[in-house]
Amino acid sequence: MAFGSRTAAPGKHRGSSRLSRKTAGYAGIAALATTGVVATIAAPAFAADNNGHSAEDTGQNSIVVADGLQADLQDQVDSQQRAAEAIAVQAQAEADAKQRAAEAKRTAEAAEAKAKSERDAAERAARDEERKRLNAYVAPITGSYVSTNYGAGGGMWASGSHTGIDFHADSGTTVHAVGAGTIVEAGWGGAYGNNVVIRHNDGTYTQYGHMSSLSVSVGQTVGAGEQIGLSGNTGNSSGAHLHFEARSGATYGTDINPLAYLRSHGVDV
Template identity: 70%
Template sequence: MAFGSRATGKHRGPSRLSRKSANVAGIAALATTGVVGTLAGPAFAATDADSRGPEDTGLNAVVVADDLAGQIEAQAESQQAAAEIAAAKAQAENEARQRAAEAKAKAEAKAKAEREAAERAAREAERKRLLTYVAPVAGSYVSTSYKAGGSMWSSGSHTGIDFHAASGTSVHAVGLGTVVEAGWGGAYGNNVVIKMNDGTYTQYGHLSSINVSVGQRVTPGDQIGLSGSTGNSSGPHLHFEARTSADYGSDIDPLAYLRSHGVSI
């Protein structure tokens, strides 16, 4: 019987040798891509491809771009947050300044109102004081009444009232007025005549000294001199007259005059 190569039929698989050759060829092919080298162990790991770095397949660029976009977005969000914080801080500071300005304005308005009220009260108090009348000698009494008769008065009667006062006692203007006479007055001795704010006149006689001058403005209670016994006087006292004019003979009841202006004597 003759031997020869048998043709591989349609339904016959490859021989063991053929399969082995194919496996060897496949391993060789895989070795060229580095896969076998990876599986084989460290001795085959280092290839030229590894030394050149990872293969650029296009995915690396996408990853880098995505990471950069994330960083930009994070930075934008951080900047926006910082801007919002700065805006909130600026708004809070502005509101605080507005509140401080409003509080200051209110305080100034209150202080102004209080100052104006105090000024009005002071003006009113001064107005009342200027309209007030006082006794010419504090704590004294009338020692000789108005129209008392006697030979010691040239007219035959007393044209004023006498207040008991030791020599050197303070004599006061009874109200607001202007000095029209200050000096020697004959029988009145050293005397002062004041034109009062209401148009009447008051006279202060027998003074030991005078503290005012003609034209001087006086207010209630101002000291105009000291009591004495100058002129036609029987002893230290204050002669006080009220007149409708500066002239002698225009006298009116001085006690009634003082009482009509609120002075209690």
């Protein structure tokens, strides 16, 4: 049998030698290093050459890359977290500001409503007081009494009967307007002597006769209880007193019962 070079089995090719594989691995690592790319694929080549016991086979390259990526990711997470916290703080501040503004608005509206209510109440009270003043009636002589009734007969009166009532009063006693109104007559009135006639707000009239002096003039407005003069004994009078009449109109002959008139306005006589 001849000795010579061995011939490979037909159809088969021998794999590259171990040296060739290692050389190719080093070349690949060098190429990656040249391009600045550090990857974990270098580790298997070193592992193949050192039967899995070399330092390159510990996976340190992969750990370094992973740690770098993890740190970057953590920084990004931290940054996003800080941004989210800042947004939350701003949103809370805006919500607090809106709440304070709403509370301030409610407080201002409540204060304005209270002030308006107080103004309205004061205005109503003033109107009520004015209404009472305008509608109030008093007796023409304070603490007096009727000495001659309405309709009494006698020759002292031109109509044959008394057209008013007489209140007992010494000369110089204060005479009051029985209600609010306007003076339409103030001066000498013939048989009535010094007299005053008032047109009241309800359209009725009252007359005050035989006074010693007057303290009002035509066109003047008066309130209930306001002094209009002093009682006396002027005109067709038999002694000091106040002649008081109530009328439905401005002229003589429109007289109405003075007692009923005063009582209908709440005056106790």
